[in-house]
Amino acid sequence: MAYLTDAILLNEIQYDLIEAPDSGATFPSGLWTAAEVLAQLNDAQRMYVKATRIMVGRSNFTVAALDQRVDIEAIGGLEDVVQIIRVSYITSDGVFHEIPATDLFGADHGRPEWAGETAAVPLAHTVTDGLTTELIFIPAPTDSGTVWLHFIPRLPTLDLSFGGQPMAMPSEFTLGVKWKLLANLLGKPGRAQDAQRAALCESRYGDMVTLGREMVEGMI
């Protein structure tokens, strides 16, 4: 599989920005700093992966009986979760159940007694209304079970080390990252701003998000 490196991508960006191409080491115009561009590259890559879900991780862990709230940060491998996208609950007899997402507003109004209840299989989960890293079952499971948690991982930081670090995705999809990076750099208030090109780059980024998303959601 062909992966571009951060150094190659920044070198390409430098041509677009009329900077001397040196793999992102310097930006002599002074409109941007090398550290700023590298940080924007990391942000753009993370945003693209989150928006498209072209990379998904999974973690399995057990939940004790009556365990209504689970701190997922305390579970190994889940320290850097960007977004939880699916939760399956496996009962002790091995039956899988998808646990849909909701929020506490919905739970409180749809089933006001949930906080004091238990169920063989939780009806729903929420990750938005508890503590930042908390997964809440609605209601708590009666018995222990196993959770399969699918999530968008936080990508390793690109830092140009060793002559260039590989991007996290096949080279075809780095086009989306490139458009987003250019949109951010040209949209920066100040002498570097070019609102028209920034808007066009943002639009092209949106198209690459659409294409990536369609691929992993079963259509294209």
Place this chain on the structure above:
Amino acid sequence: MAHQHVTLATLRTRLFERVDTSRHWVNAEALIKINDALRFWNVLTGYWRTQQTKIIQPASDPYNFLTGDMTWPMRMELSTGTDRLVEKTSIAALDMGQPGWEGQSIGTAGLPDRITFWAPRSLQHFVVWPKPAVPPGGTAVTVLFDGIAETPVLAADGDFVDLEDDVHDVLLDYAAHLLQFKDGGPKFFSTAETYQALIALAGDYNDQLRATTIYKEALTKDTDRDQRHRTRPFSVLPSTTDPLASGRDRFSRAAGSAATTRQSR
């Protein structure tokens, strides 16, 4: 449709013919834009294909990974039997239509006796339903994937790609548009319709692309054209009564090729 064997040197020459040569563009920039155009074409159409055999081991887990050089899978079939097609679906559809699907195996009463559906989880991560049962009752299942290969990367002058005749011009127009990005302004925005033309042509090669919003927008809503209309000074408008004529011509060319049925590739 006829293929043409084109080298990087030829593509670069034809690309430079499309831009104002009084500007300084170096060969390295042309190379980047040609490769970017080829990559985008592959994303839009899945033009470069590959096949991969995958043995799905009997396991308690229906999630599997692809390895090798397939960028993303498109189609699955079983390696043996007369009824081989494994239909593609989505995980959301499996959740809705077959609750508990992750735990269901071939051979379970009431379930199919072979893998019936597959769905992508992420680019190289997929699921099958029902999964091969764990021995002693079950065995591994061999499947064939048709999917998208890596886009060829052109580096040396003699490197080549095989492209159909109607694709060359539109791809090079788009590469020229990318090349002029660094100039910005009217010169750049005046070539923005090449992006829509590329997407319109891609719809001929990928029927599923036609269902997406970007394809519909490419055909119906040319926002770049609106923007260009606001920004282009009158002095550089084409000498015609219709300032959008050149864009329409290029667009018609793509639409015309879209009407031509592709026989083979």
